[in-house]
Amino acid sequence: MTEPPTHPTPPWSDLHPTVEWQVNGLCNYDCTYCIQSRKYRVGMPEQEVVDRIIDGYASLPGQWEIKMSGGEPFAYHGLMKWVIPGLVERTPHLISTLTNLSAPLKVLERFCTLTGPRLRITSASLHLEYVDLEAYIDKALAYRELRRQHNPHSSFVINSVVVPGKVRQQLQVKEAIESQGLRYFPQLMKIKGGVFPYTARDRKLIERLTGGSQDPTKVNRAPSYKGLWCEAGAWYFVVDQRGEAWICRTGKRLAIKDDDEDDEAYLGNLAQGTFSLRKAGARCPYPICPCTVPANRGIVRRPGMEAPHGI
Ligand code: SF4
Ligand code: SF4
Incomplete structure (x- = not known):
């Protein structure tokens, strides 16, 4: 069913094939700044x-990283x-997950036991509204x-949305998280396909919070990579809870x-057997790359x- 790319292995050794799988839509929270509208959650x-x-x-082909998200994946009884x-x-x-960390510790323990050496990254999002x-x-x-007991090779990061008007609070959050030796990752807030237009005051605080870094391993600024070569569709794709896949x-x-099913970003449906990967990447045609x-x-x-x- 899955047509592999013409190259059997990734074209570069620093490319890690990845799927982002929105396992379920349901979430047990209802954050005011959620990028997903209630209709889709x-x-x-x-x-x-x-x-x-x-x-x-x-x-x-080969070993990929399946990064699960939702909604909240742990709110789904099938997880x-x-x-x-x-x-x-x-x-x-390999398995990675994005979670709001609301699942009981017993469930998280079972998750760690079941995934064992396959667990790669846990991205826990902090929602101070909850x-x-x-x-x-x-x-x-x-x-x-x-x-440490079950998945010592995996990594763990705490994401926090930089909510407009509450940027100063993030300086304290960062300090509290990092003082425990945990990793803090700020994410600028997105709205309608762009980054929220923060006030000049907030922007100054954001630069303090991030140390001015543009590094996507340190901050998500949702930049534009338009015109750059991207292997999305060949070695990376996103899947929704029905199996629908896009680059x-x-x-x-x-x-x-x-509402365009023939859009070239559409890769078919994994659950219906119509999915196929692109043969190769292409130049990015989009104005924003919202996740890192x-x-x-x-x-x-x-x-x-x-x-x-030549690229
Ligand atoms: S936890 Fe995440 S998915 Fe759920 S409402 Fe909050 S931001 Fe949205
Ligand atoms: S937005 Fe552009 S750079 Fe980002 S994954 Fe899509 S095609 Fe690639």
């Missing part, structure tokens, strides 16, 4: 759909029943201990906005990275 797939999507992942066992038992892939910072950090420390998040958003995964996995070839001859 619903739904949980049936076991059959999950199984077919995982079959599709099993036929990808521990079908998703994790299916990925571990039927694919060779949690107390001190209690959250205590839980993060308990989770770090679980990973990347922006490609998906614009294809859905235009394509940059941090070497999918988009930024200045200083090897790229196809």
Whole structure:
């Protein structure tokens, strides 16, 4: 079903093939700044759909990283029943997750046990509209201990949205997180396909918070990589809870906005057996790359990275 790219291995050694899988839409929070509208933050797939999507992942060439998100993946009853066992038992892939860390520690422990050496990255998002910072950090420390026991090779980062008007608060959040030896990752807030227009005062504080860094491993500024070579669609793609696949998040958003099934960003449906990868990458045609995964996995070839001859 899955047509592999013409090259059997990634074209560069620093490129890590990655899928971003929106396992379910449902979330147990309702953050005011959520990038996903309430209309899309619903739904949980049936076991059959999950199984077919995982079959599709099993036929990808080599080892990929399957990065799960939602909604909130741990709010889905199928996560521990079908998703994790299916990925571990039927694919060779690595597993990463984005989570708001609201799942009980017992569940997180089971997750760590089941994923074992396959766990790559846990990105925990901090939502101060729902949690107390001190209690959250205590839980993060308990989770770090679980990973130390079961997944010592994995990494752990705490993401926090830089909410307009509350940027100063993030300076304290950063200090509290880093003082415990945990990794803090600020994310600028996105709205309608762009970055929120922060006030001049907020922008100054953001530069203080980030030390002026543009490095996508340190801050998500949702930049534009328009014109750069990108292997999205060949070695990176995004999948929704129905198995629908697109080359990347922006490609998906614009294809859905235009209601265009023939859009070249669309890769088919993994659950329906119509999915195929692109044969190779292309120059990025989009004005925004909203998450740091394509940059941090070497999918988009930024200045200083090897790229196809003549690009
Ligand atoms: S936890 Fe994440 S997905 Fe859920 S409402 Fe908040 S920002 Fe949205
Ligand atoms: S660089 Fe462009 S094509 Fe590549 S993932 Fe980002 S937005 Fe998509």
